[in-house]
Amino acid sequence: MKNVFSFLKPYKTSIILAYIFMFSELMIELLLPLFLGLMIDQGVLQEDVGKITMWGGIMIGLAALSLIVGVLNSFYSSHVSFAFGFDLRQKLFARIQYFSFKSLSNYPTSALVTRFTNDIRQIQNMIFMALRIMAKAPFLVLGGVTMAFIVNARLAMIFLLTVPLLILFLFLVMKYASKMFSKVQANVDHVNRVMQENLAGMRIIKAFGRRNFEEMRFMGANNDLAISTKRTFRFVESTMPILLFIMNLSLIFIIWFGNIQSLAGNAAVGEVVSIVNYALRVAMAISMFSFIIIILSRTKASAERVNEVLTLENESESEYEVDRTHDNIEIKDGTVEYRNVYFQYPASDEIILNDVSFTIQSGETLAIMGATGSGKTSIFQLMPRLYDPTKGKVLIDGRSIDSYPFDTLRDSIGYVPQNPLLFTGTVRDNIVWGKIGATDEEMIQAAKDAQIHDTIMSLPKQYDTRVGQKGVNLSGGQKQRISIARALIRKPKILMLDDSTSALDLATEARLLEAIEAYNCTIMIITQKVSTARTADRILLMDEGEVLAVGTHNELIKQSRLYQQIVESQHGKEYAHVE
Template identity: 55%
Template sequence: MSKVFSFLKPYKFPVYIALILMLVELTVELIHPLLLAKIIDDGIMQEDFAAIIRWGAIMIGMSLLAFVSGVVNSFYAAHVSQSTGFDLRSGLYKRIQTFSFTQLQRFQTSSLITRMTNDVTQIQNTIFMSLRIMLRAPLLIIGGTIMALFVNAKLALILVFMIPLIVLFLIWMMKKGGSLFSLVQAKLDGVNHVMRENLTAMRLVKVFVRHRYEGNRFKKSNEALMEKTISALRLMEVAMPVLLLFMNVGIMAILWFGSFEVQAGGAQVGEIVAIVNYATRITSALTVFSMIIIVFSRAKASAERIADVLEIDQSERDGEKGGHESAANLDGGSVVFKHVSFHYPNMKTNVINDLSFTVDQGDTLAILGATGSGKSTLFQLIPKLYETSKGDIFLDGQNIKVFEIDDLRKKIGYVPQEVFLFSGTVKENIQWGNDHATLQEVEEAAKHAQIHDLIQSLPNQYETKIGQKGVNLSGGQKQRLSIARALIRKPKLLLLDDSTSALDVKTEARFLQALKNYTCTTLIITQKLSTAMNADKIILLDEGKKAAEGNHEQLLQQSHLYQQIHQSQLREEEFQDV
């Protein structure tokens, strides 16, 4: 909670102004019953019309002051709440950007989105309502009780006895409500998770005709959210009837004993009216508490969820440990793995086992292996998305651990297995690899990626808008755009993770030929021997271990596994030719 509300510190001045103006309103509200008592006792009871006009004018003037204070208070309360919400969202976004893969795995994507939207909104609303009306309620209760004691201490003791009992009840309700609304927010995460999966995989849902199944998944998740919300609100709604019961009993007691005091001469009618007025105002303030309980309970749950993200230990950044050396002087030279082993956090089984190999500067290495053999994991170690469990990786003879992370990654062009394109134009997606690239450089990268001719045929060419995740492009077209995005960096080290799988043989051959225009070392993960045959060296992985190493001719002679792959793909090609 303290971490979240520390975001209020830059807005101390407007917070103080809002609080002062709120106190002005509160003061007016507390003085009004005294003025009303004056009008009754000095004016009406004494038949003094001038006293009625005098005290009435003072009441009207003070009401106008309270009105102006309320308007200005609303402005400052809105400014503080919206500004704090902006800062919270920005802080969460920046914090998430620093997460390592290990830290990201702690939260579902839908949960992070909920925390940045719904949870921040809960905090915003709480801040606004606190500065506008919420703080008035407890202060009105305290101030009203004190003023009632000042008017008639004997009758006010009824309020002094009733209010602590009510406050204890409210504290219990708030604690209970906090735990319930934490469950509500968790169920909201679940609904967002199902929605996100469904919308992301909409094509698959339609092709497999699974809308009924997905509809049932959403219904179950939505019903769980509804049930938890209803149970939480049902408990909260109990608060108001209980409060009204206690306070109405108190008011009746004041009227009952007050009548005896008036008859005995121990109190004036105006005093009884003033105390009843204070009791009524306290009752209205207490009824606000049912809303306060709900808002603060939800805010408490939201603040804890936001703090979970903001307070993640900065030292727990696997794969993000920055070095001290600049990678600016990297020539895109050799890549060396020395006895590298790796297992994912919270797992004991190694994905990569004692892997050693060397790729000379400017050479191309092709990596083959079955699914789950550790090919893609190997690529994630080079840009330090994860740290090796054992062993070391060297670029240009230097251990990558000594390099600054950003410097190192700027030297790498990476095309992931799962292509991702952003909403925007074709040009913007290619420039995402280098936002300072000129149109000429964009076109050059597109030509080398074998996508320029297609772009030229689009309605607005390089200014053509791409749908979300590239839904209006084929798999091969998305792959080539992703390749162009990597090439425009003019990388010293190019990592292609099965990035030509959707390309036909001729297009792939032209692309591999175009790669010779780049002075970089290239590592290609592929399932195609036609791709591997053009590499300077091939490594065959099997369950995270190096099963064989050499060029195409050497492996055909030395590796039984490679021979099997070769024969299998030859049969496939022969079958396709028939």
């Protein structure tokens, strides 16, 4: 948690000012009962209008001053809490950008969103309350008890018994409540995850008629959250009656004993009134403790969750700083070699790639084919170092990819994933996203080569047409071609297409592949279409993480029974035997 609250350091001056104004307000609040008692003893009981006017004027002046310092305290408290939240969100977002796929797989999107919203907002609220009233409450108790002893020690003795007992009780409550609020936050994550999945999959839910099932699933998650929240708040709120009961007993005893002392001449009426006022302030401050416990317990749980992300050991970030002596090297040819590569996903014993070796010469096109789960996409993920091989090496231009700085490596790669992702914004925004400072000419050329320019020009606002979240207002083929244009605008040395033409008709795909040849880059394309694969210089056939065969279409037709079966399934037996 120290790591989270270290973001308060730039605001030390504002924090100090907030506390100065808070303690000024506290001192005024502690002086008012004393002056009230003096006004009663010296003015009211003595029927001295001058004393009443003097003490009353002082109290009105102090009340006005209390208002001013209270407003200033609120201003600086708000400034610190909101600036802290801004900085923490920025840092958390920047941290996530460096996450490896291994780190991202440990945190569902909904859990990260909850940290950005609920958790940081909870910490912000705690900081504001800490600067405004939370720190004031214990000092009000301490100051109230001290002032009561100054006024009349005999009457104030009751505080020595009740206050320590209540503080111990509250400490135990806070310790247990913190664990309960951690469970509440975990249930919030679950609700967010179910909601996010439902909204993302609304079309398929409607298509399968699974509305009732999804409603029941959300009801289960929502019910768990409601139960844990109610149980937690009931536990914390139950402390309030106990606190008030003990403090009211103390107040009754003070009034009863004060009356006896006043009648005996051992205490003035004003002293009794002052101590009763201090008792009321102490009771009010202690009654706030249950509220403070809720805030501190929830904040502790939230701060731990945020800190978990901030302090997470990040493989990508640490590797990014390794070996800066290679900063000036560039990828010139785009020759690719996978040398005895083994790979398995983190926290998994299953071997995804098993001794994979192949080479692609500069400017060549390699088509990768194989059944679902054969390791095709895993081969792609190793190239830009989304993951690193468990064993073996991936080389570009004869140099291991871990010797290239990440910027150099990834700027030289145009990667189009299997499921194209478009961002909310315009078509223009999504294409030029692939290259910083891209010109309109470059954007239009990339769109033309991706066979999407004519379609864009038919849209209502052409390149300035807004794209819905994840491209919901575009067809699958349109999204694929915009994603390809985003990769082409980089003019990459290595272009990687992960089944990115599956939604295109044969004619459009043929024009696309022909246009890509002009980019003079090394091309790796995962495909299930024989018509696409046969246009490549070579075909890599994968099965269960191993390379079964590498060759041209005609070579594999002769040598590989699996490739013959693939061709037969798409074009018939006669086609499978034509050279």
